[in-house]
Amino acid sequence: MLLIGYLSGRGKDIHNSLSGYYLAGRNLGIIALFFTLYATQYSGNTIVGYTPAAYRTGFSWLQSISFMTIIIGVYLMFAPRLYVIAKRQNFVTPTDWIHYRFKSNAVTILSIFLMLWGLGNYLLEQLVAIGQAVSGLTGGTIPYQFAVIAFVLVMLVYEWMGGMKAVAFTDVMQGIVLMIGIVVFLIGALYLVGGNMGDVTSYIASTEPAKVGVPPLEGSINWFSILILVxxxxxxxxxxxxxIYSSKSERTLKRSFARMAWMPPVTTGLVFVIGIIGIMMFPGLDKAGSEKLVGMMANEIAAIHPIYYWAMVLFFGGIVAAIVSTADSVLLSFSSMLSKDVYGRFINANATEHKKVMVGKFGGIVVVAFLLWLAWNPPATLYEIFVLKFELLVQVAPAFILGLYWNKLSAKPVFWGMLIGALLAGFMTLTGHKTVFGIHGGVIGLGINFLIAVVGSVVVSVSAEQKTEVEEMTSLKVEA
Structure with a gap:
């Protein structure tokens, strides 16, 4: 990863350009774009976390495949259209689009806050996951703290040297290792249970019939709620x-998404099957025990043959690397928003691009230091507040996506919808009412947010001149 970072930044003047450092010069080809999208969507935590979830839940955890599939569907609702506008206007951050579309500091600042909050939460998750993964996989030989510090330093160094290009090319390496590792892991697990999934299903039906049964109504409602939220x-x-901004062309973007559509069954689908096999291999594990399932299964698989042993070594290297690959993407995005949206837009609008890039780099180090402190010494209340992620982030969706298609969408209703939706979702989550009849607080907040934005925009009068201006903004014409 360090070598890739060095080669990505060598001899190139990427550190003097926001788009060069944060978007790889808007020149990612199909292979790099596909794998960086893949690594963004699938962390190593998907393997370590989804396998125990399948073990505990049973066949209803099939829903994990649909979580990942619907993300591609939502991407295709807005990504190609946004790409054309972003390329025309040279956007670097997501809130560049929000500011351009609504021309409102209030909407922009609230969007920046919600997006940075979501990124900070996600980065915290990945830092904790790195430590737990390395500590767990080495049986505590490498302590949690050492693992986190070592991998954070590696991540900061290669990201500092190569920016988005380094992140994208390390994602290619990590994605390939992870894909191969999942397939070898599944083959080994099947071998250990006799190679017949029918026997596994029969065993579960006779010993834990609830895990093959139809989920209750509230469980099904919760499933659909998660689909919307995620x-x-x-x-x-x-x-x-x-x-999306980094793609070399619209055609490259669409082809990458076409390949991404196959990844949910190939990745989360296989992880689901591994978790189901684990029910037969290690019956009766409690929640704490099931969290160690991947390591326990890997030890059994590694004992089959030296080839499997080395495959498991590479696989677990891939898991840790994939967690790092998600963390580096999140940190790079956080830095870009600090440098361009916060510093460049509201603090020093006349700063050079080089200075903005440096502010982002140093700002990222400060954020990582704070999150490391939070991961090791979590103050109860602060940590509880910080666990809000999708509930707040999803409130940006109406402004972000609806603004691309509906010219009458207005800034004030969008702001109040976003604010009220975020406050409601946050209040419900923090007071313990995470769901109502299986529906998440974030989804309820999103519904109210959408309603306020739409009804408010219908009521607010818009001049013909404003309509024309918005039509021009959202048009798909490409400048010569």
Missing amino acids: GFGAAIYPHAVQR
Whole structure:
């Protein structure tokens, strides 16, 4: 990863350009773009976390495949259209689009806050996951703290040297290792249970019939609620949107998404099957025990043959690397928003691009230092507040996506919808009412947010001149 970072930044003047450093010069080809999208959507935490979830939940965890699939569907609702406008206007951050569309500091600042909050939460998750993964996989030989510090330093160094280009090319390496590792892991697990999934299903039906049963009504409602929350929340993650901006062409973007559509069954689908096999391999694990399932299964698989042993070594290297790959994407996006949206737009509008890039780099180090402190010494209340992620982030979706298609959408209703939706979602989550009849507080907040934005925009009168201006903004014409 360090070598890739060095080669990505060598001899190139990327550090004097926001688009060069944060968007790889808007020149990512199909392979790099596909793998960086893949690494953005699938962390190593997907393997470590989704396998125990399948073990505990049973066959209803099939829903994990649909979570990942709907994100691609939401991307396709807005990504190609946004790409054309972003290329024409040279956008660097997601809130460049928000500011350009609504011309409102209030909407821009609130969007920046909600997006930075989501990114900070996600980065905190990845830092904790790195430490837990390395500590767990080495049986505590490498302590949690050492693992986090070592990998954070590696990530900061290669990201500092190569920016988005380094991140994208390390994603290619990590994605390939992770894909191969999942397939080898599944083959080994199947071998250990006799190679017949029918026997596994029969075993579960006879010992834990609830895990093959139809989920209750509230569980099904909750499933659809998560689809909305994750689908719209993950698709407008700032680091995901910046991948759209980084594409070499619209054709490259669409072809990358076409390949991404196959990844949910190939990745989360196989992880789901591994978790189901684990029910037969290690029956009766409690929640704490099931969290160690991937390591326990890997030890059994590694004992089959030396080839499997080395495959598991590479696989776990891939898991840790994939967690790092998600963390580096999030940190890069966080830095870009600090440098361009916060510093460049509201503090020093006359700063050179080089100075903005340096502010982003140093700002990223400060953020990582704060999050490391939070991960090791979590103050109860602060940590509880910080766990809000999708509930707040998803409130940006109406402004972000609806603004691309509906010319009458106005700034004031958008601001109040976003604010009230975020406050309601935050209040419900922090007071313990995370769901109502299976519907998440974030989804309820999103519904009210959408309603306020739409009804308010219908009521607010818009001049013919403003309509024409918005039509011009959202047109798909390409400048010569």
